[in-house]
Amino acid sequence: MAAKRSMDELRERVVLGEFGVRNVHTTDFPGNYPGYDDAWDQRRFEEAFRVDVVREEDGVLEFDMVGIDAAIANAFRRILLAEVPTMAVEKVFVYNNTSIVQDEILAHRLGLIPIRADPRLFEYRNQGDEEGTEIDTLQFQLKIKCSRNPQAAKESSDPNELYFNHKVYSKHMTWVPLGNQTDLFPDADFRPVHDDILIALLRPGQEIDVLMHCVKGIGKDHAKFSPVATASYRLLPDITLLQPVEDEAAETLQKCFSPGVIEIQNIKGTFFPAVKCLVPNKS
C-alpha cells in the first residue's frame, strides 16, 4: 500500500524539497510503470479534463486546467505570447513634429500602444507591399498643437493652467477610415485600448502631426503585436502537514503562507492549523 502511494506520488506530484524541486519531469509514459496503462486515451482524457475559472475581470483571466500535462499547457502559454495576432501601429508618416521627442522615438512609442481592433476583420499585409489597402490597414491620425492659455494667472507655474494640450495622450488618436471601411465597419469603434497613455509632452508652439498605419502581426515578429501583457502558468500546490503543530507554532505556520491558505481550528481547547484554501485570492 505504501509502495503504491509512493508510486502515485512519483507519477502525479512535484515535490518541493529543502534544496530543490524533485519529480519535475513527466514520467507517466507507457512502459515506465508496470501495472499502469499510460497509453494515450482520448476518452479518458476528456473524462478527466475540466476548466475552472478562478477570476475573470476586465484585463485579467485566471483559470485552472485539471487533467492536462505541463507540456501542452506550456504550448498554450507560448502561443498566447507569440502567435496570437493583433493590430498595432507599424508605419508612422510624420508630417510635422516640432516636439522635443525625436521622430523615431515617437514612432517607437506609438507602435507600442495597444489598439482595440479585432484582428480577424483584417488580413495580413503582403510582403513587399508598401502602400497597404483597406483590407489590411487601419489608419489613425494624431494632430495636436500646444498653445498658451491667455486666462492663466500671472504667477502660476502649473503647466495644467498655463498651457492647452501640453500632454499628448492616446485619446488624441483618431481613426481615419480608408476606402470603404466606413461601409464595412459602420458601428466599429477603433481606438487605443487605454485613453490615458502619455505619448509626449509639448510646450507652446510645438505640434505633432502624424498619420499612422496599423497592420496585423504576431508577437514572434515584434513584441508590440503580443496581445497579452503576460501569460503564465503554475502547477496547483498540494500542501500536506506531516507533523502535528499546535498553538503558537500554528500561528507562526499560518504567517508563513499567503493569507487564507492556512486556517486555525480550535479542537478541544488547543489550536491546530488546517489547510483551508489552496489558491488564495491575493496570490
Added chain:
Amino acid sequence: MAESGERKAALEMVQADGTDGNCVTFVLHDEDHTLGNSLRYMVMKNPDVEFCGYCITHPSESKINFRIQTRGSLPAVEPFRKGLNDLMGVCQHVLDTFEVRLLPEELRSFLDQERQRTFDAESLIAFSGILCLTLV
C-alpha cells in the same frame, strides 16, 4: 503567418543508414518548443514508440530535429501522424471545454437544459426500440 514569395518545405525526413524506416529524424522548419515539446509528449504516450526526442539545432535557426524510433518494424511515420492527430484532438477538446466554461451564465444553463432534453428524447427512442424488438 503572411505568405512568403517562395514556400520553403515545412518538413523533411532523414533516415538513418542501415535501418528500414522505423528510425527517422524529421526536420521541421519554422518550429520551436511550442510544437516540439507538446508533440514529443503525445508521441511518447504511444506504446509502440521506443524513443522520441527533439532538439533545436541552433537557437538562431528556427528549426527542430524530431527523432522517433519505433519498436519492431512499424514505420516511424505512423506514430508521428498519430501524435499530430492526437494533439489536434486534445487542442480541439480544450477549446470546446474552454468556450463552454466562458459562456455567460444564462447561455450555459440554457445549453444544459437543451442537453437534458435531447438526452430524455434519446432514452425514449432507445426504450421504444427495445420494446418493439421484444414484441417481435
